[in-house]
Amino acid sequence: MIASQIAMFQGATCDPKVHSETEGKVENVVKLGCLACRKPDLFGVLVDRVQTTFPRDAHIGAIKALGERWIAVAQESKDA
Numbered sequence: 001m002i003a004s005q006i007a008m009f010q011g012a013t014c015d016p017k018v019h020s021e022t023e024g025k026v027e028n029v030v031k032l033g034c035l036a037c038r039k040p041d042l043f044g045v046l047v048d049r050v051q052t053t054f055p056r057d058a059h060i061g062a063i064k065a066l067g068e069r070w071i072a073v074a075q076e077s078k079d080a
Contacts, residue, residue, distance in 0.1 A: 003067075006064075007067030010067035015074075
C-alpha cells in the first residue's frame with residue numbers, strides 16, 4: 001500500500017496542473033485530496049500493473065518502476 005501511495009504521489013506531482021496547484025511545495029499536497037480520485041487514469045494503470053505482476057512478491061518492484069517511469073516521462077516532456 002505504501003509503494004502505491006508513493007507511486008501515486010510521483011505521478012500526480014509530475015502533472016503540471018497539480019504542480020501549479022501545490023505551488024511546488026510538498027506541504028500543499030494535502031489540498032489535492034485523494035490522489036486516486038484526482039488521477040484515476042494513473043490509478044487504473046497502477047491497479048492493472050499489480051493485477052498482472054506475478055509472483056506476488058514482485059508487486060513492490062513493479063509499482064516502484066511505474067512511479068519512476070512517470071517521473072522520467074514527465075522529465076522528458078519538460079526537456080523537449
